[in-house]
Structure formats: structure tokens, C-alpha cells
Amino acid sequence: MSTDLPESAVPPPTDSSEPSSAPTRRTFIATSTAVGGVVLAGGVIGGTLLGPEEAGAAAAAPSSRVSLTVNGTRRTVTVDNRTSLLDLLREYFGLTGSKKGCNAGACGACTVLVDGHRVNACLTLAVRMEGVEVTTIEGLADGDQLHPLQ
Amino acid sequence: MSPQPQAAVGAPLSRVDGRLKVTGQALYAAEHDVDGAVHAVIVDASIGRGRITSIDTRDAEAHRGVLRVIHHGNAPRLPYRDNSGSNNPAGRRLRVFQDDRVLFHGQPVAVVVATTLEAAQHGASLVKVEYDAERPSTDLAEAEPGEPTTYARGDAEAGLRSSDVRLELTYHLARNHHNAMEPHATIARWDGNRLTVWDKTQWVMGTRDELAAVFGLAQDSVRVISPFVGGGFGSGLRCWPHVPIAALAARETGRPVKLVLSRKQMYFGVGFRPSYEYRLRLGSDRRGRLAAMVHEMDHETSSYETFVEGILDPGRMLYSMPHVRQAYRTVPLDVSTPIWMRGPGPATASYVIESALDELANELGIDPIELRRRNEPAEDESSGLPWSTRRLRECYTVGAREFGWDRRPTRPRSRREGDWLIGMGMAAGVYHTARMPAEARVRLDADGTAVVETASSDMGPGTYTSHTQVAADALGLTMRAVTFRLGDSLYPQTGPHGGSMTMASVGSAVLDGCNRVRRQAIELAVEDEESPLYGVAAEDVVARSGRLHVRNNPARGEAYQRLLTRNNRSRIEARGSYTGPSSPERHSFHAYNATFAEVAVDATLGLVRVRRILGVYDAGRIISPKLADSQAIGGMVGGIGQALLEHTVTDHRDGRIVNAGLADYLVPVNADVPDLRAIYLEGEDMEADPLGVKGLGEVVMVGVAPAIANAVFNATGRRVRDLPITAEALL
Amino acid sequence: MYPFAYTRVSDTREALNAGRRGGRYIAGGTTLVDLMRETVERPETLVDISGLPLREVTATERGGLRIGALVTMSQAAADRKVRSLYPVISEALELSASAQLRNMATIGGNIMQRTRCTYFRDVTAACNKREPGSGCAAREGFNRMHAILGTSDDCVATHPSDVAVAFAALEASVHLLGPDGERTLPFADFLLRPGSTPNREQAVQRGELITAVEIPALPRPLRSGYLKVRDRQSYEFALTSAAVALHVSGGVIREAKVAAGGVGTVPWKLPAVEQHLVGERPSEALWAAAVARAAEGARPLRHNRFKPELLQRTVERQLRIVGGTK
Structure with missing residues (x-):
């Protein structure tokens, strides 16, 4: 049946785990990786690491390192403090199942479980998620068995 | 429909893409992983009209991560070739960053491109724009309307004069927004002079053509991809400014650009249902037999485009009367251009006409359903054409019975349960059956599976599922063996996914293509000496579960797989098409409903709570009952919103939309939505199209708001002629 | 959103130090993050106090209730003591926001929440609360949701909290901890009317921490x-x-x-x-x-x-x- 997306809609997968050659004071780069984790710096989108000369002259926005478990996989990242948990999931981890409907806590489309409780990921700052367990819609099913919510 | 056995069509199947969606695997526009994409955020004008006098981008550009800030001062000239197709209304479409004029509050005045979303968002807030501001004209009540579009039959003034009973009523409907859950988003990527966009759109072809026109490209240099749309309701029917902005940003930075509108930007970036003032005069005899109706309606449009919608249709054809006059005016305002929103025209007109009939029924002491029966037209009086099918009376009968209409309080404000005043109301709904040309390609592979491809779209009605059902039955395959693909401008072309046209149009093209493939396979078999079907008359062969066989002798036949393999055929392909309605039309085609609502109104606090709604639909064949129920429920919820909650508020001092967000623009929540039920009359309309469908997606919303408003009157004795009906109107 | 530094504190001493240096406390964050995104709030440093030991609901000696500032709205609403002693509080909480927000937001943050006035929330609109002296766009604007009591010429914004209404009715008190020690304010004195200083909304001094809201005992039944x-x-x-x-x-x-x-x-x-x-x-x-x-x-x-x-x-x-x- 037609669960596959048409080939045309899915560009080839990218390798998004390129580390930079040397950490600088201007770009905050995580200095450790975790199993199954993805190392990202503040200026990385979709795999292309941009050097300081490319992306504005001023100091980088403050970032923090945070380690959290998402759908059972532990991940350690360094992100701009302004990054919401929702954007961390969608833009950095490729988990697009949680949706950005309003980005203001008014619609619930971004709901995820944090340590078992429903929260709005859009109003949750990613850097506050140290040590937490996040479950998204992608992590609800038990293998082939859909969760009652699904 | 077809000699084929029907196994899938008509069965209450779940969505074929359901699993993909509930596991978060379906990719919407902003979610495609395009290598190297950077982020763009639009800067919105903070005045309602005037000129930009300066743009200071230094702080924005200094913010770490910001790559470029593009605006009218540094943007290249864009061709903006004429493109009156693509659902661009008459007028002059907005040209992004091509001059210093501000035409409405929120108009894009710059775009910030950055390597992170946070940097792009903050960069946008750092752009300092100065304006020469004028006071905008945004109030429908104050501005000068354009020239009317008119219709007349008989002599309405004479008809009114000679009527025993005359009503003169003025209704107001607030502006509404579509508020689809998915914000509009575009990812644009250039490969040389070829542009690919992953876009939220209801019409990949339309967006393709508009982008080609904006950038001066050949059509086949642009590709638009949109496999999933998170709700549209009409807001995706044209290519809005943010799409060329994303493409421009991509071209100027040499990077793929992802641009997602904020929820706030959805209130001025992608159209809306315009607010109306609608004046209705009617005349009838003492038995409620209508003699004349005069309709005068005004609605908003922008200063640069004249948006029109099908507001005249119901007034001309829904009821029988010799005299009708209509005058329809659009009022240019300093606002962005409206766009069709679910049931555009009838969703507004029905509120007025159905409320007015309820007022007449109350005035004359006649049951509202009986009043409508007395005015049932034998044919379409606006064109003289016979109805293809019209079963509105049956909708009344079935609905009245199932809803318990005989328990309706005959006197307004006569039933009370504690603090609650209880009332029932009903209304008729109608929506014309539009159809457009469409094409599809169908391929049956040697392994006995099939692929069907067509440009189309699925914004929620379930195009994937319903069209898989049609294809499965026409090819004689199981649902699992058919893959249906849509949402790519490289696929065979279709019209927009809107106007309730898709099933009739795209479905008929799919049916045609599948029929051709099946017939080719049958021909191959009956001429193949080694086939069990050799020598059988082609019309006696059917296909089922991947196997061709003699109609009443299933034992005599063979699987597609065997037939193709033995003949060294890897596939059988065909192109299907639907050429659209005949011209001139020989019938008048509409879908109808009768909607019944029961409400409880708090006697002292004025709050209106809907207790139950029933819709009975005459929509022709129902391809997919479970999906149809979802449509009906969605339409009813939309009607609850229209009747009681939804209202886009503009501050006329500067044209800003004051409640541009989901906390302040109210749509129904789960707790507002009680017992909703849908009943579909069985049958098909074979005049309308090969599938016998009349369109469902919008008729389900027409008639809901007046049914609720009429129920409110029955409960309270108060007639409110402004939507939404608020607590303060009933205090 | 303006860039900001982020730090976590694990006790009140650390918190107060950070607060004294200009840090802004964040607990649930549902108001603060929202307003930061609108650039209405622009703290330079966020001090995450969610780890402080202020999460208890305790009965006081004379039959009242003390709700720790970091008790979430959903925890307070579900608490058996709250539900049986003061259902007005649990009802007010359950009728607020959404389940997701109630899981995130705290009692201390809830009474500190800021108005929903859309002119306040939009930095391109005139707002004396946001920018003293710039005017009030709501007075002559769309003001259906605005206040009719306690208003001034400078501001007509409604206080949006539901549980604050319950606290006001019950004459609760707010316990504060600052660099100079503890103090207690009657709830009536805690939230301020706009007057000519609508930018001052609470009688909280810079760097002070709310530690608890206390409900006095009331005669039973x-x-x-x-x-x-x-x-x-x-x-x-x-x-x-x-x-x-x-x-x-x-x-x-x-x-x-x-x-x-x-x-x-x-x-x-x-x-x-x-x-x-x-x-x-x-x-x-x-x-x-x-x-x-x-x-x-x-x-x-x-x-x-x-x-x-x-x-x-x-x-x-x-x-x-x-x-x-x-």
C-alpha cells in the first residue's frame, strides 16, 4: 500500500555528524559525544558546518550543553539557549512528529512527554532539559503496536 | 460506475496514510530534510498604509548567524510576468520587495536569512523600519464600495410591493480565518536556473505557474512538491508572497532556504473569509410562498486585488420565487486580499437566507421545514435547467425524524432546564458541484501491484485513501496492492484541491486511467491463446483481488502476474483523464443538506452551548464513509466556530489585527463539540461525473451557522443578526 | 528572542546571589518564554530555580494551607488537602490554561503572570506597562477582554490569573525571601494596580524569591x-x-x-x-x-x-x- 512517500519528495539522506576541525572561542562546540548522539554546534543546520567568517561578526549567542534522552536514545548537544525543545526535536534531531502550530502554548500541537508529563515543547527551553526523558509521538508505538492515542 | 465489483468504494476504511501520520512520519512542507537549508523569517510592516522611508539592517546583520537581509532597497527586479491564472484575482498582485509602498498592516517589508532559526527570528526583530504612515481605511462600514455585480429576474420591487408580508433585515458577518493547524511553509532550492520548492499548497500546478511568472522562468523549470498538507480550508489555493520570498532568499544567498510563517503571520499572510454586510428584503404571501427577494451584499477586498466569491448562487436557486434581485459589491480596503474559505459564498449566504426564512416562519407561525417545502423549486429557476439530483426534501424528512424535530418547542423561550434555555433550529445547506479537468497516470506492474500518480493534494479530506479505493476497485486489486501518489507538479496535471472538486475530477481521471489499464489487460488475455480467458468476450471479464476472470465463473481466469509475465510485459500503463463538465451544462448540479441543531443558552449569563447537531446530506455517492464522517464533523465544528466564536478583529486606527493568535482568535475546543451526527442519503448522481459524486467537503459547513442561530432564537426569543453570536448579545 | 545566559541553582542562597546580580528567575517558564519570544521580556540571564525545595503542600498549624512556590498548577489542583479544604483553589486551577501548561506552570509563577492584553504583547503598539509614557493603545482600541475595575488613565489591562482570584478572596499571604531575609505580604498588597506606574505589577523587590503562598485557616464547615x-x-x-x-x-x-x-x-x-x-x-x-x-x-x-x-x-x-x- 501507499505508505511510502514518492521518491521525488525525499531527497537523499545527509550525513549530519560532521565535527568541526578545531573548537574556537567564537563557536561553541560540544566536546563530547554520546552513544547514538549527534554533535551539533550553534551554527549547524542539516549537516553543513558554517565557520565563523560566514555567519555574522559578533559573538555567538550563549549556548549550553545538555544531555537528554529522547524516545529512549540518549543525546548530548550544545545549543543556543534560545532554542526551544520543539525546535531541538524538529530542526536538530529530525523528529518532526511534534508540530509547531502556534509557538505560544495556545494550540497543543507541540505536546510531548517530559518525564511522563504532557508539556508544550514550544514553551520549553531545550537547555533546561538536562537529564530528562522526552517521549514524542515517534516514540509512542511499541514496535508495530500503536499506542491507544495513535 | 463500472462493471467491476465494488469492494473498496463505499467501505468504511481507515486512512491509508493514517499510520504514517500518527507515528510522525508524514513529512509536511517544513519538515523535508533539504541538505544545507538555512532559515528565513519575514519582517512585517507595522503600519497599515504608507511608505517605507528607511530600513536599518545593521543590528540585524551584526547578529551572529544572520547571512542577509533582503528588502526593497537591495532586492533585484523580478519579472512578475502576467499570470491571471493560479487563482490570482483581478487587479495587481503584491510584488515582494519591489517598491517602498505598504498596502496593509503585516505586509512583508524585509526577510532575514540566517544559519539558525533563532538567529533569523531575532534578526527579524532587530530590523528597524521607518515609515511615512497614513491612516488606513480598514472599516467595511466606512469605506466606498465598488460597482455592483447584479442579477435579476422578474421585477423584485413589484414583487415586494404586492406581498402581504415583507421583511427587511440586515446581517453582519465577521471576518474569519482558516486557521489550519499547519502554518504555511516553503523550502526553496535552486539548481542553476531550476527551482524546486517543498511547499504547503492546495495546488502544486498553480504555485508552479506563479513562481515561474514571478521569476520569469519556463514552467518546466519549476517543481513544486507537497505530499501532505496540515489543513488548508482554502488558504492554500494561491501562491502567497512568502513563497517567492523564500525562493528569492534562496537565490540571493545561494543556499536552500526554509521559511515558515508564524501563527501571527498567518493572519495577514494567507488570506481570510471577508467580513460582510448583507441586507435582505423578502416578500411572501400569508402561507409563506415567497414572491421576491432582494439581496444587497458588501464584503472586504484589498486595495490592489478584487476578490470575489460565489455569494449569488444560493439566492438565485435554493428556493422558488419569480422575482429576485441581487447587487454584490466588493469594498476596497487597506487590507490583504481575502481568499476562499470553506464553502465561500454559500457559507455566508446561507446564514442570511436561512435565518431570514426562520424569521419568516416565526412571523407567520409556520413550521420552518414546512415553509421550505412550500418553496421547493421544480428546477433551477436561475438557469431553467433541470436538477441532476435534488433530494433536499428527503433531507428534511430524514433529519426531522432522526433529530426528533417534533419535540421542538413551538414557542420561543418556552423550554428551560435549570439555568438553561433549550431550543432547536434547522437550516438548509447547498453547495454547487464544481468539476475541473484532471489527468492521472496508472501503471500496473508485473508483480500485480499498481501505482497511480496525479498532481492533486490532500489537505485532510483523505485524497490518498478515497482515490486508492477507486483505483483498487477499477483495477480489481486489494487496497494494499495500490500505491497512490500526489502532490508533485511533475505528475499529471489537476486543478486546485478545493471547491469540493477533487473526488469528482481527479477521481474520475483515476477511474478512467484504471479502466484503460484493466481493459488493456483484458484485451491481452482474451487474445492470448495460452490464457484461460482466450476467446471470451471482453465485456464478460472482470478483475478482482489481482485476478481476471469470467464474470460469473471465477474459476476461469488468471492473475495479472501470470498474464503479464507470460507475455513478457513488465507493465501496462495508461493515462486517464477527465475533461470536466459538459459545455453547455444540461443540468444544475448541487449538493444539499439539512442541518439540525439543539442549543442550551444560559438564561442569565448568555453563554451558548451546542448540545447536538445532525446533518443529513444529499451528496451523491459516498466513496469513503469514514472519511465522509470526518468531513461532516469538521464542517459542523467549523459552523460552530462561525456561529459562536470566530471573529478576526481589526484595529481601524492602524489596521493591525488585534487577535492574531490562537489564544485570542477562538476556534471550538473539544469541550465545545458535543454529539455530532451525519447521515448520508444513499444513491449517486450519474449526471454529475463518472463517479456519481456531488462534492462533500464544503456543503458540510453550509447551513450549520444558521441552524445554530435559529436554535438560539428558539431558545431565547432573541434574534441575533451578527456573527459570531456572543454572550453579551444575549444578556 | 534576545540572547541570554542560562544558569541553574540548587538552593535559595545560590538563587538569591544570582538574583542580586540581575538574573531573572524562571520556574515553569510559560509566561516568560512566551514574552521573551515576543521580545517583550529581555532578560540577560535566566536563573533556573526549578530545582529549589519549594514543592510541598503542607497543612499549617491552625488548619490553613501552605503551597510551595514551585508546586505546579496540576499538582496543587490534584492535592487532596487543597481539594478538600479549599475547592475554590483546585477549581480555579483546573479551569485555567491547558493540561500541558498546568503541568509546567507553578503557583509562584502563576501569580506573577503578566497580562494578556494584545497591545502589551506587541512591541509595535503603544503600551505604558511596557514602555512608561508611550501611551495605552487599549483604551481606545479593542478592549473586550480588558478591565473595568482598578484601571487608570495609563492602563486598563486585566490580570489574567484565576487562582490569584481565589487567593485574593481567601486573603492569602505571599512569603518572600530576599537578600535581607524573609517577609510576608498580604495578597491584597502583593498585586499592584497600575495607577501611574503600570510597569510595576507586583510588590516584589529585585532579586526577591517567592517561596510560598499561604492560605489562612477559615472556620469550618x-x-x-x-x-x-x-x-x-x-x-x-x-x-x-x-x-x-x-x-x-x-x-x-x-x-x-x-x-x-x-x-x-x-x-x-x-x-x-x-x-x-x-x-x-x-x-x-x-x-x-x-x-x-x-x-x-x-x-x-x-x-x-x-x-x-x-x-x-x-x-x-x-x-x-x-x-x-x-
């Missing part, structure tokens, strides 16, 4: 509840609301606590209503008479002229619900 009137059934701020607590003994009302929400720049205690009730026997006529002065002093705006009437009816309805129909 006490019946209480919260009524929220709004356009849709859920997930909307109040048009009007009423928190009522009544102690009836011997068929006579001995104590009455009444406050209204959705109508004031701060939760609006109604002493005139309370005084009318005390010493009287519950009856339909009493409720009707008691609310006669509920909207006293109201200054309606163009789009909320219905609020004084709706306010009276709301209070009357809730008196009947709590006091019983006779």
Missing part, C-alpha cells in the same frame, strides 16, 4: 468554588469569574469571602458583597441583593460595556452555587 465565564468551554481567559467561600453555621452566613476575576487590573475583592452576606440566611433574594454593589466603581470601555452587568450575574450565580439554592 466552609464551602467554596470558582465560576469562570468565557466564550468557549475551555482554554480561554475569563470574561468574568467569581471565587466564593462561605461559612454557614446555624443556618446563618458567618463568613463570606468573595472576589472577581476577568474584570480588574488585579483580582477584585468584593468587601461590599461580603458585608452584605454576613449575618444573613442564604436565599435567592439575598444573592440578588448582595451583588448590587459588585460592580461599584466600574469604568467600562467601548467594547466591554456588558461587563458590569455580567459581573453581577456571575457573582450572583456563584453565590447560589456555593450557598445552595433555596
Whole structure:
């Protein structure tokens, strides 16, 4: 049946785990990786690491390192403090199942479980998620068995 | 429909893409992983009209991560070739960053491109724009309307004069927004002079053509991809400014650009249902037999485009009367251009006409359903054409019975349960059956599976599922063996996914293509000496579960797989098409409903709570009952919103939309939505199209708001002629 | 959103140090992150206090309740002591926000939340609360949801919290901890009317931490509840609301606590209503008479002229619900 997306809609997968050659004071780069984790710096989108000369002259926005478990996989990242948990999931981890409907806590489309409780990921700052367990819609099913919510 | 056995069509199947969606695997526009994409955020004008006098981008550009800030001062000239197709209304479409004029509050005045979303968002807030501001004209009540579009039959003034009973009523409907859950988003990527966009759109072809026109490209240099749309309701029917902005940003930075509108930007970036003032005069005899109706309606449009919608249709054809006059005016305002929103025209007109009939029924002491029966037209009086099918009376009968209409309080404000005043109301709904040309390609592979491809779209009605059902039955395959693909401008072309046209149009093209493939396979078999079907008359062969066989002798036949393999055929392909309605039309085609609502109104606090709604639909064949129920429920919820909650508020001092967000623009929540039920009359309309469908997606919303408003009157004795009906109107 | 530094603290001493250096406390973050995204709030440093030991709901000696500042709205609403002693609090909480927000937001943060006025929330609009002296766009703008009581020429913004209305009715107190030690404020003094300084919303000094809200003991039996009137059934701020607590003994009302929400720049205690009730026997006529002065002093705006009437009816309805129909 037609669960596959048409080939045309899915560009080839990218390798998004390129580390930079040397950490600088201007770009905050995580200095450790975790199993199954993805190392990202503040200026990385979709795999292309941009050097300081490319992306504005001023100091980088403050970032923090945070380690959290998402759908059972532990991940350690360094992100701009302004990054919401929702954007961390969608833009950095490729988990697009949680949706950005309003980005203001008014619609619930971004709901995820944090340590078992429903929260709005859009109003949750990613850097506050140290040590937490996040479950998204992608992590609800038990293998082939859909969760009652699904 | 077809000699084929029907196994899938008509069965209450779940969505074929359901699993993909509930596991978060379906990719919407902003979610495609395009290598190297950077982020763009639009800067919105903070005045309602005037000129930009300066743009200071230094702080924005200094913010770490910001790559470029593009605006009218540094943007290249864009061709903006004429493109009156693509659902661009008459007028002059907005040209992004091509001059210093501000035409409405929120108009894009710059775009910030950055390597992170946070940097792009903050960069946008750092752009300092100065304006020469004028006071905008945004109030429908104050501005000068354009020239009317008119219709007349008989002599309405004479008809009114000679009527025993005359009503003169003025209704107001607030502006509404579509508020689809998915914000509009575009990812644009250039490969040389070829542009690919992953876009939220209801019409990949339309967006393709508009982008080609904006950038001066050949059509086949642009590709638009949109496999999933998170709700549209009409807001995706044209290519809005943010799409060329994303493409421009991509071209100027040499990077793929992802641009997602904020929820706030959805209130001025992608159209809306315009607010109306609608004046209705009617005349009838003492038995409620209508003699004349005069309709005068005004609605908003922008200063640069004249948006029109099908507001005249119901007034001309829904009821029988010799005299009708209509005058329809659009009022240019300093606002962005409206766009069709679910049931555009009838969703507004029905509120007025159905409320007015309820007022007449109350005035004359006649049951509202009986009043409508007395005015049932034998044919379409606006064109003289016979109805293809019209079963509105049956909708009344079935609905009245199932809803318990005989328990309706005959006197307004006569039933009370504690603090609650209880009332029932009903209304008729109608929506014309539009159809457009469409094409599809169908391929049956040697392994006995099939692929069907067509440009189309699925914004929620379930195009994937319903069209898989049609294809499965026409090819004689199981649902699992058919893959249906849509949402790519490289696929065979279709019209927009809107106007309730898709099933009739795209479905008929799919049916045609599948029929051709099946017939080719049958021909191959009956001429193949080694086939069990050799020598059988082609019309006696059917296909089922991947196997061709003699109609009443299933034992005599063979699987597609065997037939193709033995003949060294890897596939059988065909192109299907639907050429659209005949011209001139020989019938008048509409879908109808009768909607019944029961409400409880708090006697002292004025709050209106809907207790139950029933819709009975005459929509022709129902391809997919479970999906149809979802449509009906969605339409009813939309009607609850229209009747009681939804209202886009503009501050006329500067044209800003004051409640541009989901906390302040109210749509129904789960707790507002009680017992909703849908009943579909069985049958098909074979005049309308090969599938016998009349369109469902919008008729389900027409008639809901007046049914609720009429129920409110029955409960309270108060007639409110402004939507939404608020607590303060009933205090 | 403006860039900011982020730090976590694990005890109140650390928190106060960070606060003294200009850090801004963040607990649930549901108001703060939202307003930071709109660039209305621009803290340079966020001090995450969610690890502080302020998460207990405890009964006090004389039968009152002490709710730690970091107790979440959903925890407080579910707490057995809260539900049995002061259902007006649990009802107010459950009628607020959404389940997701209630799981995130704290009691301390809730009473600190800022107005929903859309002109306040939009930095391109004139707002004295945001920028003193810049004007008030709401006075002549769209003001259906705005206040009719406690307003000034400079500001008409409604305080949006529901549980604050319950706290005001019950005459709660707010426990604060600052560099100079602990202090306690009566709730009536905690939230400030705009006057000519609408930018000052709470009587909290820079760097002070809310540690708890304390509800005094009230004579028993006490019946209480919260009524929220709004356009849709859920997930909307109040048009009007009423928190009522009544102690009836011997068929006579001995104590009455009444406050209204959705109508004031701060939760609006109604002493005139309370005084009318005390010493009287519950009856339909009493409720009707008691609310006669509920909207006293109201200054309606163009789009909320219905609020004084709706306010009276709301209070009357809730008196009947709590006091019983006779």
C-alpha cells in the first residue's frame, strides 16, 4: 500500500555528524559525544558546518550543553539557549512528529512527554532539559503496536 | 460506475496514510530534510498604509548567524510576468520587495536569512523600519464600495410591493480565518536556473505557474512538491508572497532556504473569509410562498486585488420565487486580499437566507421545514435547467425524524432546564458541484501491484485513501496492492484541491486511467491463446483481488502476474483523464443538506452551548464513509466556530489585527463539540461525473451557522443578526 | 528572542546571589518564554530555580494551607488537602490554561503572570506597562477582554490569573525571601494596580524569591468554588469569574469571602458583597441583593460595556452555587 512517500519528495539522506576541525572561542562546540548522539554546534543546520567568517561578526549567542534522552536514545548537544525543545526535536534531531502550530502554548500541537508529563515543547527551553526523558509521538508505538492515542 | 465489483468504494476504511501520520512520519512542507537549508523569517510592516522611508539592517546583520537581509532597497527586479491564472484575482498582485509602498498592516517589508532559526527570528526583530504612515481605511462600514455585480429576474420591487408580508433585515458577518493547524511553509532550492520548492499548497500546478511568472522562468523549470498538507480550508489555493520570498532568499544567498510563517503571520499572510454586510428584503404571501427577494451584499477586498466569491448562487436557486434581485459589491480596503474559505459564498449566504426564512416562519407561525417545502423549486429557476439530483426534501424528512424535530418547542423561550434555555433550529445547506479537468497516470506492474500518480493534494479530506479505493476497485486489486501518489507538479496535471472538486475530477481521471489499464489487460488475455480467458468476450471479464476472470465463473481466469509475465510485459500503463463538465451544462448540479441543531443558552449569563447537531446530506455517492464522517464533523465544528466564536478583529486606527493568535482568535475546543451526527442519503448522481459524486467537503459547513442561530432564537426569543453570536448579545 | 545566559541553582542562597546580580528567575517558564519570544521580556540571564525545595503542600498549624512556590498548577489542583479544604483553589486551577501548561506552570509563577492584553504583547503598539509614557493603545482600541475595575488613565489591562482570584478572596499571604531575609505580604498588597506606574505589577523587590503562598485557616464547615465565564468551554481567559467561600453555621452566613476575576487590573475583592452576606440566611433574594454593589466603581470601555452587568450575574450565580439554592 501507499505508505511510502514518492521518491521525488525525499531527497537523499545527509550525513549530519560532521565535527568541526578545531573548537574556537567564537563557536561553541560540544566536546563530547554520546552513544547514538549527534554533535551539533550553534551554527549547524542539516549537516553543513558554517565557520565563523560566514555567519555574522559578533559573538555567538550563549549556548549550553545538555544531555537528554529522547524516545529512549540518549543525546548530548550544545545549543543556543534560545532554542526551544520543539525546535531541538524538529530542526536538530529530525523528529518532526511534534508540530509547531502556534509557538505560544495556545494550540497543543507541540505536546510531548517530559518525564511522563504532557508539556508544550514550544514553551520549553531545550537547555533546561538536562537529564530528562522526552517521549514524542515517534516514540509512542511499541514496535508495530500503536499506542491507544495513535 | 463500472462493471467491476465494488469492494473498496463505499467501505468504511481507515486512512491509508493514517499510520504514517500518527507515528510522525508524514513529512509536511517544513519538515523535508533539504541538505544545507538555512532559515528565513519575514519582517512585517507595522503600519497599515504608507511608505517605507528607511530600513536599518545593521543590528540585524551584526547578529551572529544572520547571512542577509533582503528588502526593497537591495532586492533585484523580478519579472512578475502576467499570470491571471493560479487563482490570482483581478487587479495587481503584491510584488515582494519591489517598491517602498505598504498596502496593509503585516505586509512583508524585509526577510532575514540566517544559519539558525533563532538567529533569523531575532534578526527579524532587530530590523528597524521607518515609515511615512497614513491612516488606513480598514472599516467595511466606512469605506466606498465598488460597482455592483447584479442579477435579476422578474421585477423584485413589484414583487415586494404586492406581498402581504415583507421583511427587511440586515446581517453582519465577521471576518474569519482558516486557521489550519499547519502554518504555511516553503523550502526553496535552486539548481542553476531550476527551482524546486517543498511547499504547503492546495495546488502544486498553480504555485508552479506563479513562481515561474514571478521569476520569469519556463514552467518546466519549476517543481513544486507537497505530499501532505496540515489543513488548508482554502488558504492554500494561491501562491502567497512568502513563497517567492523564500525562493528569492534562496537565490540571493545561494543556499536552500526554509521559511515558515508564524501563527501571527498567518493572519495577514494567507488570506481570510471577508467580513460582510448583507441586507435582505423578502416578500411572501400569508402561507409563506415567497414572491421576491432582494439581496444587497458588501464584503472586504484589498486595495490592489478584487476578490470575489460565489455569494449569488444560493439566492438565485435554493428556493422558488419569480422575482429576485441581487447587487454584490466588493469594498476596497487597506487590507490583504481575502481568499476562499470553506464553502465561500454559500457559507455566508446561507446564514442570511436561512435565518431570514426562520424569521419568516416565526412571523407567520409556520413550521420552518414546512415553509421550505412550500418553496421547493421544480428546477433551477436561475438557469431553467433541470436538477441532476435534488433530494433536499428527503433531507428534511430524514433529519426531522432522526433529530426528533417534533419535540421542538413551538414557542420561543418556552423550554428551560435549570439555568438553561433549550431550543432547536434547522437550516438548509447547498453547495454547487464544481468539476475541473484532471489527468492521472496508472501503471500496473508485473508483480500485480499498481501505482497511480496525479498532481492533486490532500489537505485532510483523505485524497490518498478515497482515490486508492477507486483505483483498487477499477483495477480489481486489494487496497494494499495500490500505491497512490500526489502532490508533485511533475505528475499529471489537476486543478486546485478545493471547491469540493477533487473526488469528482481527479477521481474520475483515476477511474478512467484504471479502466484503460484493466481493459488493456483484458484485451491481452482474451487474445492470448495460452490464457484461460482466450476467446471470451471482453465485456464478460472482470478483475478482482489481482485476478481476471469470467464474470460469473471465477474459476476461469488468471492473475495479472501470470498474464503479464507470460507475455513478457513488465507493465501496462495508461493515462486517464477527465475533461470536466459538459459545455453547455444540461443540468444544475448541487449538493444539499439539512442541518439540525439543539442549543442550551444560559438564561442569565448568555453563554451558548451546542448540545447536538445532525446533518443529513444529499451528496451523491459516498466513496469513503469514514472519511465522509470526518468531513461532516469538521464542517459542523467549523459552523460552530462561525456561529459562536470566530471573529478576526481589526484595529481601524492602524489596521493591525488585534487577535492574531490562537489564544485570542477562538476556534471550538473539544469541550465545545458535543454529539455530532451525519447521515448520508444513499444513491449517486450519474449526471454529475463518472463517479456519481456531488462534492462533500464544503456543503458540510453550509447551513450549520444558521441552524445554530435559529436554535438560539428558539431558545431565547432573541434574534441575533451578527456573527459570531456572543454572550453579551444575549444578556 | 534576545540572547541570554542560562544558569541553574540548587538552593535559595545560590538563587538569591544570582538574583542580586540581575538574573531573572524562571520556574515553569510559560509566561516568560512566551514574552521573551515576543521580545517583550529581555532578560540577560535566566536563573533556573526549578530545582529549589519549594514543592510541598503542607497543612499549617491552625488548619490553613501552605503551597510551595514551585508546586505546579496540576499538582496543587490534584492535592487532596487543597481539594478538600479549599475547592475554590483546585477549581480555579483546573479551569485555567491547558493540561500541558498546568503541568509546567507553578503557583509562584502563576501569580506573577503578566497580562494578556494584545497591545502589551506587541512591541509595535503603544503600551505604558511596557514602555512608561508611550501611551495605552487599549483604551481606545479593542478592549473586550480588558478591565473595568482598578484601571487608570495609563492602563486598563486585566490580570489574567484565576487562582490569584481565589487567593485574593481567601486573603492569602505571599512569603518572600530576599537578600535581607524573609517577609510576608498580604495578597491584597502583593498585586499592584497600575495607577501611574503600570510597569510595576507586583510588590516584589529585585532579586526577591517567592517561596510560598499561604492560605489562612477559615472556620469550618466552609464551602467554596470558582465560576469562570468565557466564550468557549475551555482554554480561554475569563470574561468574568467569581471565587466564593462561605461559612454557614446555624443556618446563618458567618463568613463570606468573595472576589472577581476577568474584570480588574488585579483580582477584585468584593468587601461590599461580603458585608452584605454576613449575618444573613442564604436565599435567592439575598444573592440578588448582595451583588448590587459588585460592580461599584466600574469604568467600562467601548467594547466591554456588558461587563458590569455580567459581573453581577456571575457573582450572583456563584453565590447560589456555593450557598445552595433555596
